[in-house]
Amino acid sequence: MAEQYRNLIDGEMVSTAKTLDVINPANEQVVGHVPACGAEELDRAVAAARRAFKTWSKTPVDDRRKVIQAMAGVIQANFDELYRLLTTEQGKPHAQAQYEIGGASAMMNAQSTLTLEDTINEDSDTRLSRTRRVPVGVVGGIVPWNFPVLMAVQKIAPAILSGCTIVLKPSPFTPLTTLRIAELIKDVVPAGVVNIITGEDSLGPLITAHPDIDKITFTGSTATGKKIMEGASKDLKRITLELGGNDASIVLPDADVKKVAEQLFWSSFTNAGQICVAAKRIYIHEDIYDEMSAAIAEVARAVTVGDGANQGTGVGPIQNKKQFDRVCELIQDAKDNGYKFLVGGNIDPSGSGYYVPITILDNPPEDARIVAEEQFGPVMPLMKFSTDEEVIVRANNSDYGLAGAVWTKDTDRGVKIAEQLETGTVWINEFLHLSPFAPFGGHKQSGFGAEYGVEGLKEFTYSQVITVKKDALV
Numbered sequence: 001m002a003e004q005y006r007n008l009i010d011g012e013m014v015s016t017a018k019t020l021d022v023i024n025p026a027n028e029q030v031v032g033h034v035p036a037c038g039a040e041e042l043d044r045a046v047a048a049a050r051r052a053f054k055t056w057s058k059t060p061v062d063d064r065r066k067v068i069q070a071m072a073g074v075i076q077a078n079f080d081e082l083y084r085l086l087t088t089e090q091g092k093p094h095a096q097a098q099y100e101i102g103g104a105s106a107m108m109n110a111q112s113t114l115t116l117e118d119t120i121n122e123d124s125d126t127r128l129s130r131t132r133r134v135p136v137g138v139v140g141g142i143v144p145w146n147f148p149v150l151m152a153v154q155k156i157a158p159a160i161l162s163g164c165t166i167v168l169k170p171s172p173f174t175p176l177t178t179l180r181i182a183e184l185i186k187d188v189v190p191a192g193v194v195n196i197i198t199g200e201d202s203l204g205p206l207i208t209a210h211p212d213i214d215k216i217t218f219t220g221s222t223a224t225g226k227k228i229m230e231g232a233s234k235d236l237k238r239i240t241l242e243l244g245g246n247d248a249s250i251v252l253p254d255a256d257v258k259k260v261a262e263q264l265f266w267s268s269f270t271n272a273g274q275i276c277v278a279a280k281r282i283y284i285h286e287d288i289y290d291e292m293s294a295a296i297a298e299v300a301r302a303v304t305v306g307d308g309a310n311q312g313t314g315v316g317p318i319q320n321k322k323q324f325d326r327v328c329e330l331i332q333d334a335k336d337n338g339y340k341f342l343v344g345g346n347i348d349p350s351g352s353g354y355y356v357p358i359t360i361l362d363n364p365p366e367d368a369r370i371v372a373e374e375q376f377g378p379v380m381p382l383m384k385f386s387t388d389e390e391v392i393v394r395a396n397n398s399d400y401g402l403a404g405a406v407w408t409k410d411t412d413r414g415v416k417i418a419e420q421l422e423t424g425t426v427w428i429n430e431f432l433h434l435s436p437f438a439p440f441g442g443h444k445q446s447g448f449g450a451e452y453g454v455e456g457l458k459e460f461t462y463s464q465v466i467t468v469k470k471d472a473l474v
């Protein structure tokens with residue numbers, strides 16, 4: 001029987017009469033029930049966070065670090081249970097779920113070491129001017145379904161390190177592991193500092209509009225991000241938005257086909273392509289296009305699509321039906337337009353589970369939907385290019401600007417291209433690497449503000465300038 005999960009409000013695990021079902025995308029079975037919170041539960045969580053803020057914001061930062069480290073320790077100590085549960089609700093293969101749970105714990109430990117130093121603006125005979133950072137207050141965190149645990153902790157850790165308290169809402173599709181973590185951490189975090197509540201999408205706008213929440217930190221789609229910006233404008237809440245992307249990978253003619261093909265494949269197909277910074281358009285120089293596309297296809301044919309809980313699965317199901325339908329629609333559009341499929345493309349409608357076969361398109365036109373839109377699924381278009389100038393224009397031809405990659409032995413040439421890409425992150429000869437110490441954020445419609453590093457931590461604070469006129473009273 002599917003388990004009942006509870007929410008964390010004010011240090012207590014609580015239930016609601018109404019609940020939501022959570023589905024395993026590998027077989028469409030209900031695997032858990034979670035509280036369906038509304039305005040009343042949100043009010044209670046926000047009031048608890050507001051009460052806790054009074055003492056937490058005055059708690060020495062080194063003590064706050066220790067609480068974050070204790071939470072990271074609890075996650076690590078329950079690693080086996082958590083990664084299995086994550087696969088059950090999210091669909092990703094066990095190895096990738098292990099990476100997410102281990103990464104979440106490591107991310108918290110790393111972020112706990114960050115420090116916001118005061119800065120001196122002026123220290124003259126007449127005046128001492130200093131900038132300090134003060135926590136904004138109560139944070140509302142809203143999280144998507146592709147990396148539910150990593151996205152949750154990367155909001156919780158910097159929020160509470162800065163002295164804020166938080167009310168976090170997981171995606172209704174993937175709340176289980178986060179709620180299990182809530183239960184595990186409740187004894188190491190003071191009551192009210194971290195509150196985790198679940199509900200339908202409709203709980204999101206209530207958070208954005210809540211008059212006693214001071215800041216929203218959101219990861220999700222650009223469409224929802226725009227609604228959040230609009231909602232938050234009413235009382236000028238601070239916002240950080242990590243949104244969608246249509247990242248281009250550029251493969252120069254000197255790239256080593258054997259070494260790069262497999263990495264290119266996984267840059268697109270890890271987590272069944274459901275990664276904001278997955279390579280969603282791959283541009284390969286015409287001199288090596290045939291060889292490289294054949295090598296990528298060979299890698300693809302050796303990868304098994306299936307239940308993430310089965311040994312040997314490389315690519316799991318799509319996380320939910322809505323996203324599955326969208327990816328199927330993009331594949332159908334490619335078929336209707338007569339684009340060439342190098343691998344896959346045929347979806348088996350029989351059986352349960354949201355499975356899409358690994359699908360690779362051979363040089364579709366630039367205006368194809370699969371090129372122009374964020375697919376967020378295991379479907380990758382490979383395209384040919386001739387010159388650096390041409391590929392830079394094509395890569396930048398997007399409203400998104402999240403990340404990108406360049407693959408080459410000539411790193412100077414790679415960096416020169418990177419500097420012309422309109423994205424917040426560019427990797428040379430790697431992909432998907434996010435450092436807890438480097439700011440991560442999108443240009444254009446991929447985001448607003450940043451997460452990670454000191455820059456990300458600052459987003460949970462206001463600056464306050466204190467100026468002392470040294471010679472005023474003497």
Ligand code: NAD
Pocket residue numbers: 142143144145146147169170171172200201202203204205208219220221222223224225227228241242243244245275276374376402442446447
């Ligand atoms: P989504 O925008 O549908 O949902 C994200 C969260 O917002 C969920 O918790 C949802 O319940 C909530 N929500 C829905 N409507 C809301 C509203 N009106 N107001 C407030 N909250 C609302 O996104 P998704 O489908 O869960 O995630 C996929 C998208 O997230 C993709 O576009 C992907 O690129 C993006 N993403 C971005 C990053 C990044 O760091 N930039 C990381 C992961 C995913």
